[in-house]
Amino acid sequence: MDRRSFIRKAGLGAAATAGASTLAAPMYAQGRRTLTMVTTWGRGLAGVHDSAQRVADSITEMTDGQITVDLKAAGELVGAFEVFDAVTSGQADMYHGADYYFVGQHPAYAFFTAVPFGMTAQELANWYYHDGGRDFHDELGQIFGLKSFLGGNTGAQSGGWFRKEIKSPEDFKGLRFRMPGLGGEALGKLGASVQNLPGAEVYQALASGALDGTEWIGPWADESAGFQEITKIYYTAGFHEPGAGLSVATNLEVFNSLTPSQQKIIEMAASECHQWNLAQFLTKNGQALQRLQAGGVQVMEFPSSVWDAFGKASAETMNAYMSDDIFKRVSESVQKSMESSSGWIQASEGVYRRERDRVMAAG
Structure with missing residues (x-):
């Protein structure tokens, strides 16, 4: 008996058994379905749109077309910052985006992208998959139907592009700078005029002079966006996004209407893309940084006085939200996990990296 016949006969047998039972089976939507995924990314934005497309394609392929995910880039159905409301209201079925864009809905969403002086990519994964992070994502989802x-x-994202060198914290006063999330709030405490623009709009704003500087992602995505055509001053390390996570969110009623296997496929497609996308950025960033430097870009680091100012402003920003119960619990969970996992990483991989670099430099 071939596999398809076996599955068909097994399904008929299961149906007969279910008919004889007094227990009601869960009701799942039948037949082929198309789910609309909206994103916070302009079509073709390096890395981030790639991530959304990979999740969409993986779900379609792994369900053998029982679910087709129709991806709509920012502006094709709703605007970049409207995707959260579109999915919670049922206008769209899913979104792919950076959850820190939605701190207006709840500030704790920032933790699932990045908070200033927060988790690296590995620390975020540790917390999310093994230290309670996913439970908090679900808790927020119950509130908003996701x-x-x-x-x-x-x-890790870069510190950004500037028209002039940053020599002290005072250089941020009046600076028109693009930075989303709680990092942007912290920068505002240094006197910057902080803007939150969708990625697809940043180049034009910088080129026109509406912005004095911007952060985006890192060398590969920044090079693809063309910021090096406008300014050559580039700070490669920033305080605001040390390991920025992206999220896939499905309308909760839609998700619950799927079969358990389809639900698992969405989970696995998202999880696979999380690692694939991180490796994509880390692979391409080094190569892009070399090209940027060869093209005359000045790679710089913020002085210690600026880092100290970032730290003070970030602490003030985070403390302002601690009166919210969920935010406080998430923050405490993150801090505990970060201290625990980073301690081992420093004692093992940190020592290895240091000694590897020393040995290799010695020849």
Whole structure:
């Protein structure tokens, strides 16, 4: 008997058994379905749109077409910052995006992308998959009618592009700078005029002079966006996104209407893309940084006084939200996990990296 015949006969047998039973089976939507995924990304934005497309394609392929995910880039159905409301209201079925864009809905969503002086990509994965992070994602989802998963990661993001060198914290006063999330709030405490623009709009704003500087992601995505055509001053390390996670969220009623295997496929497609996307960025960033430097870009680091100012402003920003019960519990969970996992990483991989670099440099 071939596999398809076996499955068909097994299904008929199961149906007969179910008919004789007094227990009601869960009701799942039948037949082929198309789910609309909206995103916070402009079509073709390096890495982030790739991540959304990979999740969409993986779900379609792994369900053998029982579910087709129709991806709509930012602006094709709703605007970049409207995807959360579109999915909670049922206008769309899923979104792929950076959850820190939705701190207006709840500030705790920031933790699932990045918070200032927060988790690296590995620390985020540790917390999310093994230290309670996913439970908090679900808790927020119950409030807003979403089922969410991590579905991408950019790795550590750069400090950004500037028209002039940053020599002290005072240089941020009046600076028109693009930075989303709680990192943007912290930068505002240094006197910057902080803007939150969708990625697809950043180049034009910088080129026109509407912005004095911007962060985006890292060398590969930044090079693809063309920021090096406008300014050559580039800070490669930032305080605001040390390991930015991306999320896949499905309308909870839609998610619950799927079969358990289809639900698991969404989870697995998101999880696979999280690791795939991180490796994509880390692989391409080094190569892009070399090209940027060869093209005259000045790679710089913020002085210690600026880092100290970032730290003070970040602490003030985070403390302002501690009166919210969920935010406080998530923050405490993150801090505990970060201290635990980073301790081992420093004692093992940290020592190895240091000694590897020393040995290799010695020849």
